[in-house]
Amino acid sequence: AHALAALPLRIRTYDKAARELAAASAAATSLAAAQRAAVTAVVTEGRSEYAAADAFRVAGASAWPAYESLNADQSLWLDRALAGWYRSADEAAGAYTVLRTDKNAALERARTLLQRVDAARRPVSERERTALAQADAALAPLRSAR
Secondary structure, three states: OHHHHHHHHHHHHHHHHHHHHHHHHHHOOOOOHHHHHHHHHHHHHHHHHHHHHHHHHHHHHHHHHHHHHHHHHHHHHHHHHHOOOOOOHHHHHHHHHHHHHOOHHHHHHHHHHHHHHHHHHHHHHHHHHHHHHHHHHHHHHHHHOO
């Protein structure tokens, strides 16, 4: 829940950084064409990564209640099991099954949703990592010129 709560600010900050990098690149008159292209690729892929991260944020917000429900049910079941509520391991297993049965479909939908948005996000993030590495190499002469 804490990570999901922090995600909107992190995503906005990432978007702001991409916009600032685009503005700085446009204002930098000393960049060679290859350097400018490398920075432009970082900005372009960064914007794509922003959109993918925002899709994950939306999916996470809608999927998270199913995980909170799972956690609450597991806590209740553990409390009961540790307190000797169940007479046998079979009874405890059956109780857990009954406790979760009505909620399993929602949990499966949440898992599927998160898997889909994460699968869509991964190649976007990989392209951004590649763009960053290429920009780092392209801009290396500027760092050594200091």
